[in-house]
Amino acid sequence: MVAEKEDREDESLAIDRPVLVTERLVLRQPRDGDIPALATLADNRHVAEMLARMPHPYGEAEARAFLAMEANRRAGAVYALTLAGTGSFIGCAGINVTDRGLELGYWMGEPFWRQGFATEAAHALVDLAFGATDINVLHASCRVINPASRRVIHKCGFQYAGQGMMHSQVAGQVPIERYRLDRRTWASLRSWARS
Numbered sequence: 001m002v003a004e005k006e007d008r009e010d011e012s013l014a015i016d017r018p019v020l021v022t023e024r025l026v027l028r029q030p031r032d033g034d035i036p037a038l039a040t041l042a043d044n045r046h047v048a049e050m051l052a053r054m055p056h057p058y059g060e061a062e063a064r065a066f067l068a069m070e071a072n073r074r075a076g077a078v079y080a081l082t083l084a085g086t087g088s089f090i091g092c093a094g095i096n097v098t099d100r101g102l103e104l105g106y107w108m109g110e111p112f113w114r115q116g117f118a119t120e121a122a123h124a125l126v127d128l129a130f131g132a133t134d135i136n137v138l139h140a141s142c143r144v145i146n147p148a149s150r151r152v153i154h155k156c157g158f159q160y161a162g163q164g165m166m167h168s169q170v171a172g173q174v175p176i177e178r179y180r181l182d183r184r185t186w187a188s189l190r191s192w193a194r195s
Contacts, residue, residue, distance in 0.1 A: 013075040013076060013097050013102060013133055014074055014075050015076060015077040015095065015128065015129075015132045015133065016132065017029055017077045017079070018128075020079065020124045020125075021084065022084075022120045022123070022124050023084075023120065024083065024084050024085075024120060025081055025082065025084055025117060025120055025121055026082045026083075026084050026087070027079040027080070027081055027082075027121060027125070028079060028080055028082065029070070029079065029080065030066070030067055030078065030079070030080040030092065031067070031080070032067065034063075034067075034080050034089045035063045035064060035067070036060070037088070037089035037090075038063040038066070038080075038089060038092075039058060039059050039060045039062070039063045040109075041089070041090070041108075041109030041110070041111075042054060042058040042062070042063070042109075043057055043058040043059060044056075044058075044109070044110055045170065046110060047107055047108075047110065048169070048170040049168060049170045049171040050107070050142070050146050050149065050168075051105075051107060051168065051169075051170075052166055052168055052169070053169060054169065055169050055170070056169075056170045075097045076094060076095045076096045076097045076102065077094055077128065078092060078093075078095075078096070079092065079093050079094055079125070080092060081093055081106075081108070081117065081121050090108055090109050090111075090112040090117060091106065091107050091108035091109050091117070091118075092106070092107055093105065093106035093107075093118075093121040094106070094125070095125055095128065095129045095138075098139070100139050101138075102133065102135055102138055102139065103138070103139040103140060103141065104122060104125055104126060104129070104138060104139070104140040104153075104156070106118050106122055106125075106149075113148065118148075118149070118152045119152045119155045119156070122152050122153075122155075122156050123156060126138060126156050126157075126181065127190070130183055130186050130187075135183070136182060136183050137180050137181065137183070138158075138180070138181045139161075139178065139180055139181075140153045140156070140158050140178075140179045140180075140181070141164070141166070141176045141177060141178045142176060142177055142179075143166070143174055143175070143177075144163070144174075144175045144176065144177055150177065153179050156181065157181050157185055157186060157189045158179035158180060158181045159179060159180060159181065159185070160177065161179055161180045162178050163176065163177055163178065164178055
């Protein structure tokens with residue numbers, strides 16, 4: 001999950017944040033009960049150095065601050081990712097408002113990497129972004145050294161749009177790749193999937 005500037009609130013990009021259910025996941029609003037797992041999974045330098053705004057170390061105080069910030073969010077949507085069978089918290093994903101428009105972002109706790117959960121969550125959020133707003137383009141970006149995130153972005157149909165720089169709280173100024181998915185391409189991909 002990458003955002004180059006602080007989220008700006010735009011009421012036209014407000015999303016009701018319904019609970020989303022996929023084959024193996026339930027995406028719901030983060031809550032206080034997530035704090036212990038959130039603090040444990042987010043307290044990982046390998047996770048934090050791929051993101052813009054996640055500090056390291058990360059403890060319960062940071063988890064509480066994150067929940068407080070999300071409780072006041074008026075635009076975009078951030079979700080706790082939980083396993084459908086157990087309800088276990090495994091990461092976060094969302095649609096954030098940036099200076100370029102809405103941007104898809106996600107992170108998983110390291111024990112849940114390489115199992116397809118990020119792609120599953122990203123597909124649900126891409127559908128939500130285009131279904132709940134009138135945007136014509138959804139953005140995504142990843143660090144150039146993050147091939148796993150790049151694969152998720154490609155699997156969602158995003159097209160390469162260039163490079164840029166991002167300030168990470170942990171890694172400093174780092175190069176990123178930018179991607180975009182337009183509404184027409186998203187609609188085509190959805191119709192192909194049903195064929």
